[in-house]
Amino acid sequence: MATEERTDTNEASDPAEWVDRHGDALYRYALLRVGDPATAEELVQECLAGALGAREQFAARSSERTWLIGILKRKVVDHIRREARRSSADEPELDAGGDTAYFTANGKWAAGPARWGGDPEALLKKREFWDVFRRCLGNLPDSAAQPFLLRELDEISSEEVCKVLDLSTTNLWTRLHRARLSLRACLETHWFGGKKASC
Amino acid sequence: MKAFLQLLFAPCREITRRTSLSLDRDLPRSHLMAIRIHYVYCTACRRFRRQAALMRHALRRLGDGTLPDDALPDISLPDAARDRLKRFINDR
Numbered sequence: 001m002a003t004e005e006r007t008d009t010n011e012a013s014d015p016a017e018w019v020d021r022h023g024d025a026l027y028r029y030a031l032l033r034v035g036d037p038a039t040a041e042e043l044v045q046e047c048l049a050g051a052l053g054a055r056e057q058f059a060a061r062s063s064e065r066t067w068l069i070g071i072l073k074r075k076v077v078d079h080i081r082r083e084a085r086r087s088s089a090d091e092p093e094l095d096a097g098g099d100t101a102y103f104t105a106n107g108k109w110a111a112g113p114a115r116w117g118g119d120p121e122a123l124l125k126k127r128e129f130w131d132v133f134r135r136c137l138g139n140l141p142d143s144a145a146q147p148f149l150l151r152e153l154d155e156i157s158s159e160e161v162c163k164v165l166d167l168s169t170t171n172l173w174t175r176l177h178r179a180r181l182s183l184r185a186c187l188e189t190h191w192f193g194g195k196k197a198s199c
Numbered sequence: 200m201k202a203f204l205q206l207l208f209a210p211c212r213e214i215t216r217r218t219s220l221s222l223d224r225d226l227p228r229s230h231l232m233a234i235r236i237h238y239v240y241c242t243a244c245r246r247f248r249r250q251a252a253l254m255r256h257a258l259r260r261l262g263d264g265t266l267p268d269d270a271l272p273d274i275s276l277p278d279a280a281r282d283r284l285k286r287f288i289n290d291r
Binding site for chain 1: 251262265268273
């Protein structure tokens with residue numbers, strides 16, 4: 001990856017250069033999403049095939065990489081849809097809100113969020129932060145991680161997430177909320193630290 | 200009005216759920232108003248809202264390909280896969 005040159009121009013390049021220019025970024029995204037190297041490579045190939053067939057749709061409004069990742073995201077969503085159809089195993093039901101661990105019986109924060117200091121933009125440029133972020137995502141139960149990443153990373157609507165995973169909207173919201181609470185707590189423990197707040 | 204009053208006196212657990220919900224659907228204006236009033240006096244829920252927004256922002260940045268490579272997990276395309284993909288493009 002270190003050898004890859006960052007190319008973020010708004011001009012379309014020769015497809016023959018796509019793999020060298022964006023291959024690492026596409027593969028990284030795919031691997032983060034599906035976890036399996038062979039599947040990740042397949043998805044990158046599907047993305048490249050899709051991009052070759054849609055070159056005239058590349059508008060210079062976004063960078064070439066953003067455009068390619070946009071196509072990859074749709075391939076990832078299709079893949080997850082197929083996988084969800086295949087696995088008919090029922091997920092264990094979550095408790096009513098998926099949030100009992102974080103609140104007392106009367107609904108107060110058990111340990112309220114601490115202050116997260118620092119400049120967010122600088123934070124996103126730190127590899128150590130992303131390593132922690134990734135580990136925290138890995139700690140999420142699949143039932144929460146999959147809908148959460150479809151929603152926040154692949155950026156599809158709640159309605160579409162429900163269709164892809166065949167979930168009711170209420171069930172989806174519970175899972176998204178659970179993912180946010182869990183990821184938040186994990187990032188706080190392993191990255192931000194700080195004094196907990198209460199109301 | 201009833202929903203507004205109920206939410207106005209709701210505990211943090213309920214406010215936090217609504218905060219999360221507001222990221223995934225539009226909430227009625229009365230709910231939003233009650234939640235905002237809660238934020239005024241509740242540091243913890245205010246922080247939750249800000250942190251949930253930051254997590255969303257972080258994932259969107261991760262997903263839009265605009266972060267510098269050296270900030271991201273060190274994952275690169277294996278050489279064999281690189282060759283296969285290049286051949287795939289050249290064959291088209």
